[in-house]
Amino acid sequence: MSYLTDGVQLLSSSYRKIASSENFKRHSSEYELDSVSTERANEFFEWLNSSGSLCDNLSFDIKIGSATTISFSSGDKNRFNESIGLLNDDLLGREPDEQLKLSISIKKTFRSSNSKTEISIYSLADFSSYLSELGVLELADFLPEESIVDSIFVFNIMHETHTCQTQRFAFRSVYPVAAMEVAVFSLSKEERNHRVENRDKCGHFANAATMNYLPEDFVLDVPSSDANINSMFGALSAFYLMVFLCDFSVAKESLSVRLKGYKLITQDFSLAELEGCNTKELFEIYKWVYSHGSFADKIGLARNLISIHLKNGNLLTLDEGTVHSVESGYDIYLKDNVKQYIEIKNKLSEFIQSASDKANSITQSMFSSMKNSLWGFISFFISVFFLKVISKGTFDGIVSTDILIISYGILVVSMVLLWVSRIETATDKSRFQTAYFSLKDRYKDLLNDKDLNRILQNDKVYNEDIAHIDSRKELYTKSWIGITIIMGIVVTSLWFFNPPKPRPSSKSATIPTQTTPLPHSFPKVRLNLSLNPLSQPIEILATHNLII
Numbered sequence: 001m002s003y004l005t006d007g008v009q010l011l012s013s014s015y016r017k018i019a020s021s022e023n024f025k026r027h028s029s030e031y032e033l034d035s036v037s038t039e040r041a042n043e044f045f046e047w048l049n050s051s052g053s054l055c056d057n058l059s060f061d062i063k064i065g066s067a068t069t070i071s072f073s074s075g076d077k078n079r080f081n082e083s084i085g086l087l088n089d090d091l092l093g094r095e096p097d098e099q100l101k102l103s104i105s106i107k108k109t110f111r112s113s114n115s116k117t118e119i120s121i122y123s124l125a126d127f128s129s130y131l132s133e134l135g136v137l138e139l140a141d142f143l144p145e146e147s148i149v150d151s152i153f154v155f156n157i158m159h160e161t162h163t164c165q166t167q168r169f170a171f172r173s174v175y176p177v178a179a180m181e182v183a184v185f186s187l188s189k190e191e192r193n194h195r196v197e198n199r200d201k202c203g204h205f206a207n208a209a210t211m212n213y214l215p216e217d218f219v220l221d222v223p224s225s226d227a228n229i230n231s232m233f234g235a236l237s238a239f240y241l242m243v244f245l246c247d248f249s250v251a252k253e254s255l256s257v258r259l260k261g262y263k264l265i266t267q268d269f270s271l272a273e274l275e276g277c278n279t280k281e282l283f284e285i286y287k288w289v290y291s292h293g294s295f296a297d298k299i300g301l302a303r304n305l306i307s308i309h310l311k312n313g314n315l316l317t318l319d320e321g322t323v324h325s326v327e328s329g330y331d332i333y334l335k336d337n338v339k340q341y342i343e344i345k346n347k348l349s350e351f352i353q354s355a356s357d358k359a360n361s362i363t364q365s366m367f368s369s370m371k372n373s374l375w376g377f378i379s380f381f382i383s384v385f386f387l388k389v390i391s392k393g394t395f396d397g398i399v400s401t402d403i404l405i406i407s408y409g410i411l412v413v414s415m416v417l418l419w420v421s422r423i424e425t426a427t428d429k430s431r432f433q434t435a436y437f438s439l440k441d442r443y444k445d446l447l448n449d450k451d452l453n454r455i456l457q458n459d460k461v462y463n464e465d466i467a468h469i470d471s472r473k474e475l476y477t478k479s480w481i482g483i484t485i486i487m488g489i490v491v492t493s494l495w496f497f498n499p500p501k502p503r504p505s506s507k508s509a510t511i512p513t514q515t516t517p518l519p520h521s522f523p524k525v526r527l528n529l530s531l532n533p534l535s536q537p538i539e540i541l542a543t544h545n546l547i548i
Helices: 003-009 041-054 077-092 124-132 136-141 189-201 227-245 271-275 280-289 295-306 322-392 401-443 449-455 457-497
Strands: 015-022 026-033 057-064 070-072 100-107 111-113 116-121 152-157 169-173 248-251 255-260 264-269 314-318
Touching (some): 003 026, 003 041, 003 100, 041 077, 070 077, 124 227, 136 271, 227 248, 227 255, 227 264, 227 271, 227 295, 255 295, 280 295, 280 322, 295 322, 322 449, 322 457, 401 457
Parallel strands (some): 116 152, 152 169
Antiparallel strands (some): 015 026, 026 100, 057 070, 057 100, 111 116, 248 255, 255 264
């Protein structure tokens, strides 16, 4: 049963279709009628108005011989009755040899709702014939500009046929009884966009701006009842398989592609070549490449193996089982990559450990500087004190003014060394940070960000090392300053509370002498001795006439 033939039969029981055509926007057909009857005029009026529910504009024109054409359309009942009256008048005056011609013209409307676009197809055979006359460029563009680009597209067939569908298009019969709703398509809009983005990352499709389709958009779940639909959809699927698997593609009068694998393959495909090919292997490879996993690695491996598994050098005909060769090659590739991954991970672990050791060495250097500086001062202080105590036997005046000045000088030098150590520590810390992030950036070329952050524990160890450097730096700084201040206070206190006693001036001690006559053989002698008052008394024994 057909919507149009049912309408024709309401006016004539004997007719022949002499011409018809249909595309996305319009349907037109012409019939020769052997007779016309208006007995079922009311049913015919209801039939005309049923087209209004489809939002299509239907025109039904009857011409008897050379008489004026009588038009019927949905809408006003009075106007319809006038047309029926004119038809009856013309039928009464008709000559036996005058032909009866019926012309049907339908202007279609695209109906969109809930991310779905619908259009009526009044003759699937006429519509498929229109598709078969298109060139490669027009066919690959497929939908007209009036349609919603990203929506699901449903063809409502106005005659009996079975339902079939792809990931984007559905053919279902809605006359005489509407078929069940088409199934929900499995590919989401996000997944579709993701596949297109991957295609553009590793290839170039010159017509991408106007041809936003996937290969599975044209793979029917069951064959259509119309052979042309099966053929055209097969050609479109092959077209987009080439687009998604090759490095470069452009559609003009034919499809030109270039594939760079182990061999460089360049080919042009006509529509006839695309129609007659078996794309089972190509489609399986496409599904594998664009499924989960590393797309760049998969597409590169697939192109390499496709280039060496061609039959007669034709990209559309692959050796049976090529997809299994691709999968096996990828498994071997993954095993090699796992070894490399483990090596990379071990190197990162070694780097983390060496970074922690480096952080410890940075603070250890500052601690060594502090220890050496303070130990030098203490050594000086102790050596001076011990020498003083041993030589004098008392702590009085142990820190002289000279020693106090020297001690202050050493403490000032110690503070300068502290300043230098802090600058050196800050510089080493900055270099440590730069080295860490430079190495992290280099590994981003080998690992994805999530895996890299997982191995580095989201920089947890790095942050702990930086915190360790900062805390140790502050601890050593405070300790250094504190010990220096304490030493300064100790030295100052020893100088202030035990000052050195002033040194008295030296005086001459005159020992009185007595002149005694000596023997004539000895001259007269006078002995004057000047002695240090702090030295021990000297006992001199006199003999003969010498008196001290």
